[in-house]
Amino acid sequence: MEIRITRTRNPKKKPDENSLVFGHDFTDHMFIMNYTQGEGWHDPRVEPYGPLQLDPSTMVFHYAQETFEGLKAYKTDSGDIQLFRAKDNAARLNQSNERMCIPTLDEEDVIQAIATLVKVDQDWIPKAEGTSLYIRPFVIATDPFVGVKASSTYLFMIILSPVGAYYKEGISPVKIYVEDKYVRAVPGGIGFAKTGGNYAASLMAQVEAGKKGYSQVLWLDGIERKYVEEVGTSNVFCRVGNKIYTPPLQGSILSGITRDSAIKLLRSWDIEVIEERFTIEQLFEWHRKGELQEVFATGTAAVISPIGALSWQDNEITINNNEIGQLSQRLYNSITKIQNGQLEDSFSWITSI
Structure with a gap:
C-alpha cells in the first residue's frame, strides 16, 4: 500500500508528559482511507489533524454504523518504537466490521x-512512567442518506493521543458499583463488537455510579441480571484462593486483548484460569468466606485496574484491604515491561516499527 504523506505546516505545542489527561490531546497528523462500493478501499493518506466535513445526513450520525479499536505505542530506553499486539487489534477490528456490515480491511x-x-508523529510518544501514545483506528459510514441500510x-481513520493513566487513581484500587438495573448487551447483539452503541448504552449507569462516588460499574448479564460480565469497558478477573475466575466469551462481552494477555501470562506461571460463568451472589459469598483474594479489570487503556471495593444492593465489600493484590501487580509489571521493551x-x- 502506497501512503501519501502531507505534513503540517503548523505543528502543535506538545503537552507536559508528566500531567497528561487520557484522550485529551491529539497529535499533528491523522490517517485517512476511503471506501467506495465497487472500488474498495483506496486513497490511503496521512494529513494534518483537523476537522472533517460531512453532510448532516451522513449515515453514521443517524444509525451508528461504525467501529473502532484502541492500542498503544511505546518508546524503549534505546529509542525503538513498539506496538503491543497490533495484529490482534487489526483482526478484532475486522470482527467488529463484519458484525456491523462494514467492509473488512486488509490487516x-x-x-x-x-x-x-x-x-510521522513519533516525537509525540511520551517517555514518562505510565505514559504511552494511544492509537485510535476507526471506521465510519459516510453515505449522505437517511434510511436504515x-x-x-x-x-477508515487513525488518530493518536499521548496519554497518562486512564483512571485518576492510576494503578491504585478503584471503587466499582454493581449495576443490576440497566443492560448494556445480550447474546446475539453487538456486545462483542467495538462499536459506539455499546458505550452509549453504558453512559447512564456510569453517570449514576459516578454520582455515588464510584469509578465505574460492574455489568451483570442482560437476561437474568445475576451473572458477572464486564467492568465498564474492561474484562474482570477474580482470584479465589489459588484460582482465577473470569467470565467466558459468549457474545455479549468484548474479547479483550489485555484479557487474553493476562490469561496467557497467568497460565505460563502455572496459575489455573477458569473461564466460566459466576454470579454476583457467588462473588460476595467468596468474600464472606474469606476466599476472595483479589478482583481486577483488564483493558488497553488502564492495562490492569485493581478493584478495592464493590457495592451491590446497598452492601459494599472491601477487597484485599483496598490494596493492590500480588497477582494484579505482577501482571501490570509484566505487561508494561513487555510493552516498554524491558522484559x-x-x-x-x-511489532517494532
Missing part, C-alpha cells in the same frame, strides 16, 4: 497505516 494494511502515522461509502517478549506480541 497488513491496517498495521502499515498505524506504523506510518506513528513514525448499510452504507456504500466509508472512511523479553516470549509471546511474540510486539
Whole structure:
C-alpha cells in the first residue's frame, strides 16, 4: 500500500508528559482511507489533524454504523518504537466490521497505516512512567442518506493521543458499583463488537455510579441480571484462593486483548484460569468466606485496574484491604515491561516499527 504523506505546516505545542489527561490531546497528523462500493478501499493518506466535513445526513450520525479499536505505542530506553499486539487489534477490528456490515480491511494494511502515522508523529510518544501514545483506528459510514441500510461509502481513520493513566487513581484500587438495573448487551447483539452503541448504552449507569462516588460499574448479564460480565469497558478477573475466575466469551462481552494477555501470562506461571460463568451472589459469598483474594479489570487503556471495593444492593465489600493484590501487580509489571521493551517478549506480541 502506497501512503501519501502531507505534513503540517503548523505543528502543535506538545503537552507536559508528566500531567497528561487520557484522550485529551491529539497529535499533528491523522490517517485517512476511503471506501467506495465497487472500488474498495483506496486513497490511503496521512494529513494534518483537523476537522472533517460531512453532510448532516451522513449515515453514521443517524444509525451508528461504525467501529473502532484502541492500542498503544511505546518508546524503549534505546529509542525503538513498539506496538503491543497490533495484529490482534487489526483482526478484532475486522470482527467488529463484519458484525456491523462494514467492509473488512486488509490487516497488513491496517498495521502499515498505524506504523506510518506513528513514525510521522513519533516525537509525540511520551517517555514518562505510565505514559504511552494511544492509537485510535476507526471506521465510519459516510453515505449522505437517511434510511436504515448499510452504507456504500466509508472512511477508515487513525488518530493518536499521548496519554497518562486512564483512571485518576492510576494503578491504585478503584471503587466499582454493581449495576443490576440497566443492560448494556445480550447474546446475539453487538456486545462483542467495538462499536459506539455499546458505550452509549453504558453512559447512564456510569453517570449514576459516578454520582455515588464510584469509578465505574460492574455489568451483570442482560437476561437474568445475576451473572458477572464486564467492568465498564474492561474484562474482570477474580482470584479465589489459588484460582482465577473470569467470565467466558459468549457474545455479549468484548474479547479483550489485555484479557487474553493476562490469561496467557497467568497460565505460563502455572496459575489455573477458569473461564466460566459466576454470579454476583457467588462473588460476595467468596468474600464472606474469606476466599476472595483479589478482583481486577483488564483493558488497553488502564492495562490492569485493581478493584478495592464493590457495592451491590446497598452492601459494599472491601477487597484485599483496598490494596493492590500480588497477582494484579505482577501482571501490570509484566505487561508494561513487555510493552516498554524491558522484559523479553516470549509471546511474540510486539511489532517494532
